[in-house]
Amino acid sequence: MSTRSVPARALPWVVVGIVLVALSLRGPIIAPTPVITELQADLGLSAATAGLLTGLPVLLFAVVTPLASKLIGRAGPEAAVLACLAGVLAGTVIRSAGPFPAVLAGTVVIGAAIAIGNIVVPVIIRRDVSWRRVPVVTAAYTASLNVGSMITALGTAPLAAVVGWRGALAAWGVLTLAALVFWLGVARRRAGAPAADSAPAEPSTATGALRQARGTARVRRTGWWLTFAFCGQAFSYYSVTAWLPTLLADTRGLSLAASGASASLFQVAAIAGALGVPLLAARAPEWAPVAVIGALWIALPVGLLVAPEGYVVWSVVGGIAQGGGFTAIFSIVARIVRSDAEAAGTSARIQGSGYLAATVGPPLMGALNSATGGWTVPLLIVLGATVMFLVGGLLAVAESRRDPA
Template sequence: MEKELPTNSHRSVRNRLPWIVVGVVLVALSLRGPIIAPTPIITSIQADIGLSSVAAGLLTGLPVLLFALFTPAASAVIRRAGPEAAVLLCLAGVLVGTVIRSLGSTPVVLVGTVIIGAAIAVGNIVVPVIIRRDVSWRRVSVVTAAYTAALNVGSMITALGTAPLAAAVGWRWALAIWGLLALAGLVYWFGLARRRPGATETAPARVPEAAQEGEQTRPSGPTTPPAPSRETSRVRRIGWLLTFAFCGQAMAYYSVTAWLPTLLADTRGLSLATSGASASLFQIAAVIGAFGVPLLTARTPVWVPVAAIGALWITLPIGLLVAPGWYIGWSIIGGAAQGGGFTAIFSIVARTARSSAEAATMSARTQGIGYLAATVGPPLAGGLNTATGGWTAPLLLVLAATLVFTLGGILAAVSARAGRG
């Protein structure tokens, strides 16, 4: 682990850290909730505007596809406009898209959905860049955990609150009201961007792990010379391993999210309402995994949390196959795994990247390819269920995805640690 140097820049970043954490949480609340919001009231939307089943599926599937397709453009926006401007663009897009989606007919609803997906793609990329730039080495995992937890809290709030709101004020207002979260974040980040001292990177200067163990190391200046080609190759290799891991993470997460309620209804005889409530544990338990990763990282080598999360991930499909009656326990274990997996991957991104530009490139590649895998997972799992008439094949698909996460994540963590040794 690298050690921070007591520079003026370091003190500036440390004083700014609480404001950054609040800002990251406010952004995160708007990065998943707008996608989840239509799902509890989809039948009301269909009945009111004649939305077809295919179009209804696009309300949740289209944003995830845009995460994959729009990431190169999102990365370019961040490089040209800067992280703060990218955050403002993201939140403004979510707000505008949310309002448009609540206004009109099927084409208007889908246009709003496209705007939301494109805006969230920018937010997905820029948050790890800001964490890498403004958070000290030792706190990267904790702040990433707070970001992951807020993503899931945003999903939970909208999933639980949209239906009651729709019953009170109608589905259009129920969807539009969640734009207030984006508006709050927009106001906050506008103020935070104006207070930022200068346009240059202010991440704390860092020295290698050897210095923390007592060896004499020359303090680095405000700038560092270009890294040798061997280091560039190592960072690139870690980035591809993280991409491989995130493909497994995203495919497993979206497949389970899409089909766990139906699986429980089919295999356990639960009503859709009861199975949906049980499956919601998968989302809520993510907070446990998100904050468990930094606790383990502080006490163990960086590969240990990844291996532990991988073991939890693998337990979910195996548990549902061999002991389906314990589905509540498996949902909680799988939820902890998905929250911890996201935190682990993007903590390594923030720790490994040597500049904001490199962090944006790694984050864009990881999420672009990973979310493309995510768009394949749910329809493939559904197709396997239809073809086989059961849930064994879909669960084996999830098992394969969790093994991909585990292998890629451990190799990336070991490579990251070896490079700092």
């Protein structure tokens, strides 16, 4: 638990900084999807090759995450944020400026930079926010991730109609530039302040040493259960995001436009889930948010299997679950860790494993659909992943409540 936080009057500025970063952590990945047809035609790409523009960044999340943790430990959170934003901005420009090799190179830079941001934001929340406000600030962060995705998904096509797909992709760099300017100011203000970490002091007795060792072991065990939960969360989110429009078109006979619009509810409803978790956490036992979100996650595949005609309801329910699940997991992380290094290491382990699972989800779902000729088996796999979230999350809460003594 953090013992250091910024004064209450400074908290709004912390939240503003986090929100500005979050707007650039998902939008650059989503931005190519509304103009993918124009991009394919202009660059002469197959559908599979074009899919790299959204799939490759997620793989880089898993690959770069351990390096991101080391960067934060050596350079500090502010420097890591600046590296993230500078990388996203540079990648956005590169991706918009040349032939396919440049587009691919820019995508790689964007994915690697976002991996740093994924890890450093929970570290900043733990460091600068009192533990009672952690769920609320984490919810604002999660909601902003989804807002960034939503505005780029809605705005890229209209922009492309005016300035072309290259100009449309480059235009979103304005959000990243604004965040970079803000964080340059933050880094300058903090440069003169003495570095301090809220890690527990070295114990002076054998009993103190034993308590600290047990506390470290508890954090590690809780982190592994959260890793299990986040693997289920990430697998489910990316699988559903990739295939829900096709599933609805196949099973409900919807046009691609109608199925895409219905599936977009899965993204929009995440904002309600992210903001709802802290409200529930303030009024219920610690296990309640995980239990409720887990039940909503499970309802998505079960509903599509048992009552597919209610697909609008299940899309909204699943969207609430995916937004709330991210908030619930990383609220627990910020509450249990005791230092910036522990926060970075725990977050890196959770996200590295989770995003690796996420890279497996969409191709596995597609392969199972092709092999079976339907969506029953893929939905059962998603059901198993949502159960993973529920079980892992509840066990993490139980472990985090144990007395290390």
